[in-house]
Amino acid sequence: MSSRTGGRVRAPRLPSALGAFVRKELHHIVRDRQTLAILLLMPLVQVLLFGYALRTDVRDLRVAMVDPTPDVLTVRLRNRLESTPRFRVVSTATSTALLEDQFQRRVADVALVLPTSFADGLARGDRTPVLLVTDASDPNSGTTMQSYVRAALADFESDLSAPGRGPVRIQVASRMRYNPTLESANLFVPGLIALVLTLVSALMTAISLSREKEQGTLEVLLVSPLRPWQIIVGKVLPYLALGFAITCLVLLAARVVFAVPLRGSLTLLLAESVLYTIVSLSLGVLVAARTTSQRAAMLGALVGTMMPTALLSGMIFPISSMPGWLRPITNVVPARWFIVIARGIMLKGAGLGILWHETLVLAGMALLLLVAATRSFHARLD
Amino acid sequence: MTVSPDHGHAIEVRGLTRRFGTFTAVDAITFDVAAGEVFGFLGANGAGKTTAIRMLIGLLAPSAGSARVAGFDVSTEAEQVKRNIGYMSQRFSLYEDLTVRENITLYGGIYGLSDGAIAERMASLVERLDLGRDLDTRVKSIPLGWKQKLAFSVAVLHDPKVVFLDEPTGGVDPITRRQFWELIYATAEQGTTVFVTTHYMDEAEYCDRVSIMVDGRIAALGTPAELKARFGGETIDDVFVRLARPGAAA
């Protein structure tokens, strides 16, 4: 009987077996049109929703100035604000008495309250306090407005700090009216990337792997000479690619729709996204290994990965405002670290030199979870 | 076989046809089934069996022709048809995550039996199938053979005039299978007509009469003995293969 096989060793040659596996997986992905459409459209819709919801028309910020002791310097500050298209000074008063009324009648968006003898303080080089009051009842614009005024004040500060003179320091105290816990608009996009990557990687891998279990095809694969890790890699690679494509899509959309900045390196951001995707994929495999039905795998992935990503990563609720006992727990949520990294790269232009700590944590998680996922996936059914 | 002409026909099918687009799944079939008869409805995959049954149980409207089941017209009186028939399919009939008692109560309720009637029938069922100890067991953990007997009993819980069994006895051991058929005979003896479809031709030999569907038409109809004599086969399986794939018969 050995004439049939001629004693040929038939361990699968990795590249071809893996290539076939990846091709098969891509077929599954592409042929499930509905799911694919949802996967591709959902991030776009989210970007659009967030984008438009967050768009604030900062061209015409109405500023109410309160200047108890007007002098040359305060007039200069006022002119400076007026000179940009962004600001329109709607009133100048010597007391704050009218402010409440102005906010309620919605004739002012921001109030800039200068202290008495503002100019004297600046001249002495003291930290000179100013108060910034914002109408944040429109939840989108509060922070944005504040940051623009802050930026204008900072410019003004540096104008005055001519070389050879002591530094001029304006200390801005801000107060948000009506909605004090706002997060900044741009902070949303990194969170969105994390959410979408988690969805594509963890949820979709968990579902597709448990589908093979339900279908009975996994049994055939197990009986084949493929090793468990080969099956996992074959499963995971296409979703890694899909996740990568979607990340690019979100970044592009975010930039086009509402000009989210990318101040740091795109390559670094994409590399970190891949790292995060690996973490999520491993979580998906772990979930699938521990569940027996598609339904259970889906719920497991939702509760185990999507919920922490949305709620405990700092994407929606700032970690700093969480109760003390909850904060340490957020450290095990991979998205928490990824969001810090992505925000750092996109908004602050930070490089690996600054973000190495978070990257290391993420890499550690990736390694740990990959090993755990491969281990959980036995060569046998029991 | 206890066919009494006085009872008339439990099922009367006249030129029943169903088309899907240009494809004719059921092509003008005509036959009668007597009250109390055990009637086997055979056919290869795709021969039109399922479509025909769906029309007979009022789930699918005929394109042409007519059928009366339990005295009601399937096109115009589908609701009365449904009330007077029982249905058991291989894929689904009992809820696996409910107990035996809960399943019986559920189906009794669905067919509008009073609480008293449900209790009474549950008691007789328990006795007949020897289910006493398992009444509060979830259906998924009772043996397959009992599950099938139970599913059948639940399908005839409301004393339907006709009961449709769609591939009822897959995979059970030979003794359980015979117990199942004895259950069917006992039901037929009470006057209930039993309409069975199956892939397994040895099952067909248990029926009073069988029909064999090929490509949407009824290619043969008669008692198993008649068919074997007419088509010259030792078993219904031989007859079936000869009819369903003339070229393939050895």
Add this chain to the structure above:
Amino acid sequence: MTRADPAVTASSLGKRYGDVVALDDVTFDVRVGELFGLIGPDGAGKTSLFRLLTTVQLPDAGSARVLGLDVVKDYRAIRSRIGYMPGRFSLYPDLSVEENLRFFASVFGTTIEAGERLIAPIYSQIAPFADRRAGALSGGMKQKLALCCALVHLPELLLLDEPTTGVDAVSRREFWDLLETLRADGLTIVASTPYMDEAMRCERVALIQHGRILDIADPRTIGARFDRPLLALRSAERLRLLRALRALPDAHSVFPFGDAVHYADARADRDGSTVAAGLQRVLAEQGIRDVQVTPIEPGIEDVFMELMQRAPAATA
């Protein structure tokens, strides 16, 4: 391994899932080039046995060798040399016929072309549908495709778990014809089925129930295991006939059997025609007319039921 060694050897195999005993002291072997049948109802342990032989699960007791290799230690080597078709439809419904085949070929590090010699006769039957999605095939076609996928890497042993379940009678026949062709070609095949009529296609069968092997025999001569007079009775009043026969003091077993009733007499030494004459008289006295009584040779199903009744009750 030499030609004389069996293709499969199972020694006292045992497997349990929690409290449920799936296999209990299962011992048998399959000769090289044999078409071996595992006959038993659902839940008898057939699938568990396949899972141990395909090395997907580990035995709790006993040992097994497949192609001379140990199922626990040498599982990798075994996996590349066997072809396996699990009971459920185990193809990708969203891939085409050809894509499925190509995929399973590459999983085993081979190509469709390399498997040609073994799969060509089967594949030619499904080739017209090469571009169709596997999910849209008829039951018989699906089974043929699954068989191709299990054969594409030219295995030395083919393991088929209920390959014909849910398939119509014509396709079942064709499928068994294919298996016989493969066996004639020298392939060793182990196939399971809950249907007794398929047993006749095998050279030897193991009858299995409640995780235990009741008997192993040639299906053509297994009737000899039945050591009582057996008679087939036919009457228009089938149910009455059954009840009357059961009430007889010498009835050993009474079962409906197609359009007849099979009656085995408790008096093992009696001659069939003597018993027949006796029955005819008694039934006539009870007013059951026109009964035909014929002594018959027991078939595999008669033997299976007899063995089932003899075996101790379910282990669960």
